[in-house]
Amino acid sequence: MTRHLIYLSIVTAALAACGGTGKTPVQQDTTTAAVGGTDTLNHMVLIPGGRFSMGADDSTGMPDEYPKHTVKVDSFWMDEHEVTNQEFAAFVAATGYVTTAEKPISKEELMASMPPGSPEPDSSMLAAGALVFTPPDHAVPFNDVSQWWSFVAGASWQHPEGPGSDIKGRENHPVTQVSWLDAQAYAKWARKRLPTEAEWEYASRGGLSNQLYPWGGEALTAGQPKANTWNGNFPYKNTKTDGFTGTSPVKSYKPNGYQLYDMSGNVWEWVADLYDANYYAQAGQDASNPTGPSKGYDPEDPGQQKHVIRGGSYMCSDEYCRGYRVSARMKTTPESGLANLGFRCVRSVANR
Template identity: 40%
Template sequence: MGSDQHYPEEAPAHRVRVEGFRIARTTVTNRDYAAFVRATHYRTVAERPLNPADFPDAPAENLVPGSMVFTGTPGPVDLRHLSQWWAWTPGANWRRPFGPGSSVGDRPEHPVVHIAYEDAQAYAEWADARLPTEAEWEFAARGGLEATRFTWGDEPEAAGEARANYWHGDFPWRAAPGYGSTAPVGSFLANGFGLFDMAGNVWEWTSDWYQGHQGDECCIPANPVGGSREGSINPAEQFAVPRKTVKGGSFLCADSYCQRYRPAARRAQMIDTGMSHIGFRLAGRLTITLAESSRTPF
C-alpha cells in the first residue's frame, strides 16, 4: 500500500495483508440508488434542512439543502485556490447533480454522486453489504499488479488509449471532448480483477477513518483499518467534522493539478459532505451468495 514517490499522505509504502473479500465490479449508479430510495424513502444529507445552530457564521442564503458542485472556470486560473471551481449549490443532490433544473433521468448508469458517508452506509446496509476498507480497496484497485503507479501498470496513457476518466485538457476550464464530467460506469477498460473505474470517474468512500499511514518495520498487519473518529478530525478546519478516507481520484484529476487517479492516492473527506465527484462501491465477505441478498451486485 501507499507510495514514497508521490504525495506525502501516501507515504510510507508498506505491506499489509487482507483476507479474501468480494467487491462490486462498478460503483453504485443512479439507477441503483433510485431503487434504494423507492424501497426505503430515504433522504440523503444533501436533501435535508440545515440547522442554523450548526453553522453560526454561514450566510442565511446558504442554509438550505444543497451540495458542492464543480463549475468550470471561463479561463486559466491560479490552481492554488480551488474555491474558483467549486460552488455551494442550493438544491443540488443525487437527483439533481448540477442543481435545480438538472436531473439524473438521462444518466441512469452514471455513478451516483452528492453522497455523504451515511448515505453510502445506508445503501450498503440495505443491500446486505458494506463499504470496503482502504486496504481492501487499494488491493482491488491494483488488479494483481505489485506496487505499480497506475491500475494498468507504470506507464501513462499512450496516444489513442483511453484508460480512465480523469481530466484531459486544460484544468479547470477546458476539457477534451468526452471528459470533464462523470461517465457511465464501465466506459473504460477493467483492471486485472475485472473491476471498472478504480481510477478516475468518482472518488469512492471507504470505511476507514482517515489517518496517516502507519509503516511497521516489525510485521505485516492483517486486515488493517483506519484510526479513530476523533483522530480523523483536522483541528485546523473551521468545523470539527470527522473524516473518512476516499480513494481512486475522479474526473477532475488532472496531471497538471492532481494526479490522484492512482491506487496509492488517498484523501480525507468530511463525512457530512457529498460532492459532485464522490460516489462509492460495495464490498462483502467472501462467502456471500446471491441467495443471501438478490440486491448485492457482485
C-alpha cells in the same frame, strides 16, 4: 460538523489536491439475488486474498502515502463498478431515504459547529444543497478552488448540478452528491459494506505489484484512453480526449486484472476508514485486515474527523490532481456530498 460548514473547509482540504503476489483467476457473482427488496444491478467479483505493498510506488506520492508497508487482506467480494444512479434510485424507492444534501439545517445546528465568535450565517447557508463544479472560462490559481466549486441550493443526487438538472439519461452513471452517511445507509440496505482502505487499494491494483495505476505502469495519456479524467487545461478547458467532460457510464473503460471497472477516475469513492495523515507511519508491517485509525487527524483541519476517499475523478489531471494513482489518498468529512464523489460496496466472503 454539519455539511454546510463543510463547504467552508472542504476547499482547503479534500478538494485541494484535487500489489498482489500474482494474478489469480477472478470469479464473478452472476446471480441476481434479491437485495433490499429488489434485484441488484451490480455484479460482484471475488477478490482473492493475499499480501501486498500498500503505499506510494515512486517518489511522486503525497506525504500521507508513505511509508510503503506490507498488508494482508482476506478474500472479499466487490462491486464490479461504482454504484449507479439507477441502483441508488432503487434504494430510495424501497426505503424513502433522504440524503444529507436534501436536508436543510437550523441556524442553531450550524452555529454549534462553528468556532466561537463566528458571525451568524445568512439564510442561504441553511438551505438544502451541495457543491457543484462550476468551471471558469479562463486560467485561475490552483490554490483557490472556490474558482470552480459553488454551493448550489437544491443540488442533490437527483439534481447533481442543481434544480435545473436531473439524471435522465444518466441512469448508468455513478451516483454523486452522496455523503459517507448516505453510502453507509445504501450498503446496509444492500447487505453489503464499504471497503476498507486496504481492501480498496488491494483490489485497485488488480493483482499487479508496485505499479502506479490499475492497468500497470503505462502513462495515462499513452495509447487509448484508460480512465475518465481531465483532458486539457484544468479547470477551464477540457478537450474531451477520453470522450467525457463529466461522469461517464460505468464500464466505459477496460477493467483491471480483477475485472473491476473505474478504479481510476470517473468519481472518487468513499471507503470505510477514518483519515489520519500519519496512519501509515504508525501501522507497522504485515498488518492483517486493517480497518484504519481509531481516530482521524487532518493537519490541515485538525478539528474535524474525516473519512478517506480513493480513486480520483473526472476532474483529475497530471497538472492538478494525480488522484487516479492506486496509492493516492484524499479525505473529506462524512457529511460531504460532491459532484465527483460516489462509492462502491464490498461483502465479506463469510457473508455470501
